[in-house]
Amino acid sequence: MxxxxxxxxxxxxxxxxxxxxxxxxxxxxxxxxxxxQVEAVVAKLNRMLELLEGYSFDFDAPAPRPAMPMxxxxxxxxxxxxxxx
Numbered sequence: 001m002x003x004x005x006x007x008x009x010x011x012x013x014x015x016x017x018x019x020x021x022x023x024x025x026x027x028x029x030x031x032x033x034x035x036x037q038v039e040a041v042v043a044k045l046n047r048m049l050e051l052l053e054g055y056s057f058d059f060d061a062p063a064p065r066p067a068m069p070m071x072x073x074x075x076x077x078x079x080x081x082x083x084x085x
Contacts, residue, residue, distance in 0.1 A: 002028075
């Protein structure tokens, strides 16, 4: 891909193609390492899926929440403390 780009670049300035190719090289350089990392993650996830293949579970439904009291029924508690500021 880099060579195709180099052939297609037709700039009047001599450094323009070299600068563009250098920028492209900087973008391409970390891709091999990133690909390796992603492949390792995919392998781990596939292994996790294999381990969970025959697994099933049941769970209890959560306990029902009490109904919210109406505003007139809310009891307010006030605490007082004594002391100096």
